Amino acid sequence: MSALEFAVRRAEDGIVELLSPRPGVVRDLPKEGHLLASGMGGGTLVVLGRRLELRVPSGVSGRVVSAVDRERALVPVSFGEVVLRVDPSGVTGEVQEGRAERAAEEGLVIRAPMGGRFYMRPSPDKPVFVEIGSVVETGATLGLLEVMKTFHRLHYRGEGLPARAVVRECLVGDGDDVERGQPVFRVEPA
Amino acid sequence: MSALRTFHRIFVANRGEVAARVARTCDRMGITPVFGVSMADRDAPWVRGREAVVLGPSRASESYLDAERLVQAAKQTGCTAIHPGWGFLSETPHFAALAETHGVTFIGPPAHVMALMGKKTPAKRAMAAAGLRTIPGSDGVLRDADDAVEVAARVGYPVLLKAESGGGGRGMRIARSEAEIRERYEEAVAEATAAFGDPRVYLEKLIERGRHVEIQLLADRYGNVVHLGERDCTIQRNHQKLVEESPAIALDPEERERTLAAAAEACRRIGYVGAGTMEFLLDGDGKLRFMEMNTRLQVEHCVSEMRAGLDLVEEQILVAAGHALRHTQASIELRGHAIECRINAEDPAQGFRPAPGRLERFRFPEGLEGIRVDTHVDEGYEISPHYDSLICKVIAHGATRDEAADRMIAALEGFECEGIPTTASMHLQILRSREFRENRYDTSFIPGFSTDGGH
Structure with a gap:
């Protein structure tokens, strides 16, 4: 189209x-x-x-x-x-960066930059921002965090992250409450 | 007579005077007009209290010249026909075809006939085959400068190099010798390419000091064609018509009858439908020679309406809806003499520079006999710099040419217009001149403005 x-x-x-x-x-x-x-x-x-x-x-x-x-x-x-x-x-808080961390047992994880409710899709009738197994590049939107009635985008961007990565697992459910620093996605360098 | 069924809603794909003109007939016929307008025209007088769709910004290329926007706007407002008016896309075969493809009737000729008449040499060939006299020149487009020199030697100098896809006076070059052809041929090709995207040029003998005469035609889908007589449009400035009148008194009655009949026959042969005009040049020997056909309603159609006593927009709508012509040649009676003056927002004191601005006052005297004023403006109207400068047309009808001219003078003398300069004073000078009254003028000068007097 x-x-x-x-x-x-x-x-x-x-x-x-x-x-x-x-x-x-x-x-x-x-x-x-x-x-x-x-x-x-x-x-x-x-x-x-x-x-x-x-x-x-x-x-x-x-x-x-x-x-x-x-x-x-x-x-x-x-x-x-x-x-x-x-x-x-x-929508406030322009760009929030997912914090990357390398932990031996977890591989590479993207953590929530603040506490709130996590959404995998822009609205209930729309497809998810990222499919498991898909490749993301720096700047891609991974999900939304609703914090105090405002929405923040969770971007794939941060220190120590490769430019491209494969999304291996979503560690929380769509609509779940997450805490600051909680791992949300597990990725591997593509 | 019972009302003939036509369309419930007609989309007006134009602006200004012609949009107002089409709406007037729609109102009388019980048809709802829906207007396509640009941002600049969305509060214009002719759409006040009417249905309209904003097409795009003021720039014509994104509004009045965008065929897709116009046809979509017609469809989404439930219109089953489009009136293209004049100018803009009125002679664009693609627009007519696009409308028909999407189930909207185009009020005009079929696209293929429009395409045939839009190319100069095929049109000329078709008209010659149908029995009209044409201007001597090349048989089709020229191969090169050598070809041009060869043709010129045959028809005689001076000659005119013209663009195959041209119009409006652009892409033309006069040559008075072989040297001039060789000098100007490439110029003509370059200008034709730049202006019309088509490098082809052809050659015609230049007819100097001729008169411009045109024939109003009307055809239905069943091969019936009538003419509404001729108009003389000799008085022009930079290829823009200023004054039009009917009948053309410079024309020999026998030549008139012969050409009117031949024009109607040519119109039938090409399968023309609707209102159209064939333009001719009257040469020094009193012969009419075909120049081109305008496949649409013309600005000066009112001159013929005043003499024939019928409404050409109504006839256009009826034949587009599939009705046969209601008139035969014998039932059309052309009465008296009619003259039209086009009043433009231009400053005659500043070389006719366009003068956009606000009309503070705009009034014609009431109750003048034999006077018709066609306009889309009113007091307070802001004349936009985006479009042409026509603000109104005054049409005078009388039993004789002098009576029509005197009525026109009375109307223009009583015309009150403030806020912008207009060409009304120029028209008065033309109408009062001895050259105009005694019919001693041609395309080389404007009567009343010649250097060799006449006053």
Whole structure:
């Protein structure tokens, strides 16, 4: 599926509005509360039968607070019409680094940088950020940590980590509470 | 007569005066017009209280010139037909085909006929085969400069090198000798490539001091064609028409009848549908020679409407919906004389520089006989720098040419416009000139503005 970027307008109340880049019919919009970050898909725009993924442009992240016409599955929009409203205060603590540690018996582990609830996927109906057995590179998102009602991304990045690694095991469950420093993933150099 | 069934909703893929013009007929026919607009036009007078889809930013390439956005906008608003207006994509076969592919009727000719008439030499060949006189020149496009010199020797100098995919006066070069052809051939090719993406050029004998005459045609899907007489559009500045009138009094009645009939027959032969115009040059011997066909409604169509007493947009919609023409040639009566002046937001004192700005005052005198004003603006309208400078057209109708001209003068004298300069004063100077009144002018100068007098 080809992709198209949303246009962006920052409203006065701090909300970021994601606008349609051209006339079309929008569908498959993310639900309220869904977390969006730059590069992620935020719905589909159908133009003359062709489906185009609507991507969140760089510099935008936050939680979806509302969307155009929730009552209908297919919503026709104009150029510049608001498709999604996103609250950027829903996401703070820009980048959190997973702490790597080499322990003889554990191999290489990624630890939670702070305590909170761990999620493997951006929203319940979306695929996981990383599959077991897949290869991750520096900067990849491994999961989300919900801390005091705000979401933080758990990145694969840190001292002593190889540039590429294979994810061998997730040591906690999706939605589990984790403590600061608790091992979350076990990886091996790729 | 019972109302003929057409479309419930028509998408207007254009802006400004023609958008307002199409909406007026839609209203009368009980059709809902839906407008495609750019960001600059989203609060424009012609969309006030109407349905509209914002296509894109002000730049035309991302709004009025984007076929995909227009067809998608038409579909998502439930329109079953598209009116392309004039300019923009009105003569783009790809746009017509895209609309039809997606089940939206294009109000105009079939895409293949549009494509045929869009290329200059195939169009010329088709018209010659159908019995129209053409301008002597090369048989098709030129191979090289040697070919051009050979053709020029045959037809005689001066000659004109023209772009195969050209229009609007660009990509043309005049040559008065073999040396000039050799000097300008490469220039013409380079300009044609740059302006139209097609390097091919052809050659025609240059007809100097001619008159520009065109024929209004109307065809249905069943091979019925009528003409609505001719228009004289000789008065132009930089290939932009300023004044149009009908009938063309410079034309010999016999030549008129012969060419009108031949034009209708040529239109039938190529399978044309809808309103279209064939443009001719009237040469020094009083012969009309085919130049090109505009496969759309024209700005000056009102001149013919005033004489024929019918609405060309309504006829376009009816034939697009599949109805046969309601008129035969015998039932069309052309009455009196009509003149149109195009009023532009341009400053005649500054070399006709475009003058965008806010219209503080815009008013014509009420109740003038035989006067029609077509416009999309009103007081307070902001004339955008993004699009063309036409603000209104004034059409005067009278029993005679003098009566029509006098009515036009009265309307323009009473025209109140503040905030921006307009070309109204230039029109008054033309209409009052002896050259215009005595019909002594041609394409080489504007009556009332010549150096050899006439006052």
